[in-house]
Amino acid sequence: MMAVSRADTSTLGRWWWTIDRWTLAALLALVGFGYVMMLAASPAVAERIGASSRNMFFARQIVYLAAASAVMVAVSMLNVRQVRLLGWVGLVGSLAMVAATLVIGAEIKGARRWLNLPGLGSIQPSEFLKPCFAIVAAWLIAEGKLNRRWLATLFAVVLFVGIAALLKGQPDIGMLMVISAVFFAQFFVAGLNLFFVGIVGAMGVGAAVLAYMIFPHVQSRVQRFLDPAAGDNYQVSVALEAFGNGGLLGRGPGEGRIKNVLPDAHADFVYAVAGEEFGLVICLLILALFAFIVVRGLIRLLGETDLFVVLASAGLLTQFGLQAFVNMASSLHLIPTKGMTLPFVSYGGSSVLAIALGMGMLLALTRRRLSRLEEER
Template sequence: MTKVLKNIKGDRVIWAIVALLALFSFLPVYSASSNLAYLYGDGNTFVFLIKHFAHLLLGFGIMYWVHKIPYHYFKGLSIIMLPVVVVLLLFTMAQNNTIGGANASRWIRLPFVGVTFQTSTLAAVVLMAYVARYLSKIKDKKISFKESLIPLWLPVFIILMLILPANFSTAAIIFSMVIMLVFLGGYPLRHITVILGTGLLALTFFILTAKAFPDAFPNRVDTWVSRAENFFNDKDTPEDYQIERAKIAIARGGVMGKGPGKSVQRNFLPQSSSDFIYAIIIEEWGLVGGVFLMFLYLMLLFRLVIVAHKSSDVFGKLLVIGVGLPIVFQALINMAVAVELFPVTGQTLPLVSSGGTSIWMTCMAIGMVLSISSSREAMIKEEQSDFDNTKESDVNPKEENPLEVLSEAI
């Protein structure tokens, strides 16, 4: 264990924030999983706690392993992994899974281990790394829209169209993050406007197609429309059940909360240990706990900006933004949904909600950020070592050997 701690590199504050989020997650997950224990098990919530611990343990293992990889390798890895994730997304879509009659083709079951894996989360990390690589490659070059169409935008739209039918919110977040990244990467604004218009047209075409052929995409478009209408209208409908229960949980929490494990709404709120865990946290820990959790994510954002600013090259800066910022963005969306500032999206709270894939991919992204940070630290140490050696040679010049001086004179 001591050897592992000595080998931990990168931004120590980010390590601390991730550790705090992971430690904080145990009590809410243990408390909120009680309804799942009675619905799908024998009432033993300890099993869900062990499962969450295993997910976090594997996630930290991934983060440690990834942060030891020199970040320049992620350029080539993003190119290699891009076709892999496309195949995984095609395989996931081909399963045509449904839950309650609705399209739920988001997961694949890993052979031999029996664990489900959400392929869209892996695709998001790989795609952001790929876009960062391309933008760093064309930096300070004049690239026309036609020249960037195939190498940049074709992979983006292929992945988005494979994710969209089953998971609109994830596709929308990925598209938003790609647009933000290309904007920060210096991609021409007029070209970004064209892409935004194209994306809007593609979404409209998909919705019209789904309406015309409802059997092709069961209930997904209806779900999107229903959630949007419920958010903008004040009418009470059965679809409002989740958000109403979440608001009741938040109202009961008050300033200091009811105490750990004393939530009542966990027994009535669906997805209380994943999508709506923030409401359970406020009910048990109050406004103080909710603000503290938000503060941790904002601190993570602050450290991401610092790491990006200190990165020695363009690829490092863009990679930190591309894989790091979506974590904070997703967290803020999850919180906004719980307090009804945003329509229901189904996004989890990174590193806090239960769920293996979300934890693993978040840890992978943070590991990439730490790799960039550790490379900066190694560079500083190397420069300091060179400076110290130069200074020592100036202070203590090498003494000349008389025999060598004589031989040179002869």
């Protein structure tokens, strides 16, 4: 435990005594699981694809997770005004890069979601769009509700429509679904009339049906979920076998066999590797950490009077919890498969850094603010 005096008025001292240390500890615990799971799953994947080193993915993830931890702590030191400014800057930058993917993006499996940057490798800009849009949308909705500035609310809707068009163009339907869920969750928290809630729900169902009819890959995933004989369900079948092999306590670290044949063992299906090597107990512990972060964050908002903070935090928590749910539920064949990482645990540079940015914003927004002056509005 870090030893900092309550009388310490430095930036670090104020940060330590106002931050939600339990949430920070839970997030760092997930980072720790990320290191363990990369060590367990990635060498087999690197060997199977003929990489120059068995530890290639693990070495990269060490850097990604270390950078993510630094980003999360640094962003958590910001005040509310600075978080809002960072959200705007990040939104403009990520929107520009998402638009660039449609023109110069690297095409992988028929989708243009990545940019190849010199010296940095590939980056998925839409990952950074999620937390930044949650911040900006929260401010616009709060402005529209508190100050009756309907143009601010309209601008939020226009922004959402523009982002939806860009993501459809890539296409990245999974990312669009997450951003849509976050956006409408924020409207709901802001007090959206139940009549409009019903309309939004109907629109969501309609959009899902439309996506099923328009996009062949969405149709294929749904059909394979409903009828395993309708197509290739290899990864899901192998993942379920991994959970069965692990049982209650797992086969033991390094003793898993499924990771040798599971293509995305280090990424989308890392939860299955955890199930085989460490068993149901560790899988439930990982699940409990995600649930703890989301529930504790929502509880801390109960006494919050700043609508912007409530909406922004609710959006970030929805995004974080939904992404974790989609990954784990896909691995367990509870929903159709979707290529979405398990926050801090799966391999990935853009994803890990974007999640760290969002969680850093959440920690900053939920810090105890002792006075209006301290908020520096």
